[in-house]
Amino acid sequence: MTAGLLVVGTGLLGTSVGLALHGDTDVVLADRDPSALQTACRRGAGRAWDGGERVAHVLLAVPPAAVAGELVRLQRAGAGETYSHVCSVQAPVQAAAEAAGAEPASLCGSHPMAGKESSGPAAATAQLFVGRPWALCPSARTGAPALAAARSLAERCGAVPLELPAAEHDAAVALASHLPQVTASALAAVLLARSAGELRLAGPGLQDTSRIAASAPAMWVEVLSQNARAVAPLVRELADELERAAAALEAVDRGRLEDLLRRGNAGRALVPVKRGETDRDFAVVGVSVPDRPGQLAGVLVSAAEAGINVEDVRVEHLPGRPSGVIEVVVAADTRDAARTALAAAGWDVLA
CATH class of the missing domain: 3.40.50.720 (NAD(P)-binding Rossmann-like Domain)
Known part of the structure; x- marks a missing residue:
């Protein structure tokens, strides 16, 4: 051996x-x-x-x-x-x-x-x-x-x-992985009936929520087929939420719409984003930067020099725009220090 x-x-x-x-x-x-x-x-x-x-x-x-x-x-x-x-x-x-x-x-x-x-x-x-x-x-x-x-x-x-246990795993990934794949694919499939003009205003919301729709169909057909019994009820549950949302929109029922959005806020806060920690453990510091090379590296260097640990980075930028936004994710208790340090280094920190 x-x-x-x-x-x-x-x-x-x-x-x-x-x-x-x-x-x-x-x-x-x-x-x-x-x-x-x-x-x-x-x-x-x-x-x-x-x-x-x-x-x-x-x-x-x-x-x-x-x-x-x-x-x-x-x-x-x-x-x-x-x-x-x-x-x-x-x-x-x-x-x-x-x-x-x-x-x-x-x-x-x-x-x-x-x-x-x-x-x-x-x-x-x-x-x-x-x-x-x-x-x-x-x-x-x-x-x-x-x-x-x-x-x-x-x-x-x-x-x-x-x-x-294997059965517990399969139920968990049906919610954490397989339902999001079906959701992203269904959302992206709706775009096929839309004109190119309608998609010109597509931004981070659509980009983020449809990202995994680009996954390989052959692989996912096999995965979803093997875990169909666990995934199908979750898809039905999501469909029910969407049906209620559509009814609230048709009736312009602000109360029901707010209820959905608030429950969405609460559900999102439960999602672990790092080592079991959730969104509530972190804060986002937005920095507006011009569209030219080196901006992301510069922001990260400034954070490091100030002793700020960057947990994650998100870049929001659309082609052809003169500027973009770098979102630096930090521990919630270091948010103010990060904002102060980046501003002192000359970066345009967003309110």
Whole structure:
């Protein structure tokens, strides 16, 4: 045994794992697509697996429907000591693996809550998992070494491991990931019936809410199909909210509209944005900047020189406009200090 990890599947997640472990773990890569494999290797995610080298752990970063077959093949070949996968649905994959005759003790299901609307090895980043939850979903027959290996992998990638049953995971991601995908896609689909002129005024609201509608349809059809029982009731619940909103708009019922918006405020405040913290733990400092190179870097340097820790950055800018807004997200108790420091450094801090 020479390599520490075999990653099967060099898409966004698989390649990002390799990049995250670069310099820490000897990673070998495998993919049925030679072009994807070559790109991942060229980017430094690992070296190509020769098909015979033994490894300590095998990570299956392949579509859910492919996991059982790949797992059985690799287990029978003795490729690794322990195995895990990164599927966004757990219970169906777990059941399929057992039905296919996989050895359950060496397998631990897992799922990093990280991703992008873009896919493939070219979109991968070493920082994709940093600070993100990484679900660990051992079955009743998963052995301690497999669970420990999956946990170690998540931690070495910078993620925060969270152990929970497969069924509980699938219900949670239906709300946190799968419903938002359906919502964004439905919203973006409405745009197809609109003229280019109507979209000229599109700004951050439409851009942000439709961003993940650019995700790969083939992948999401499989994911949604496998978790349909959990997702469908949530889509119905959202549809009911939208139906009530439409009725309130038709009646110009200000009370019902305000009720929806206030409940939306309250719901948004519950969404974790960093390490379990919510929007209520952070504050936004807006800075107006001219549209020229170096402005974002300058704002961040000024914040760093003042000892302000920037938790996140959002850039609001439309092509052709002479200026934009950089939103610096900081801890709520440092908001005033950040505003003072950036203003003192000469930046146009918005009220």
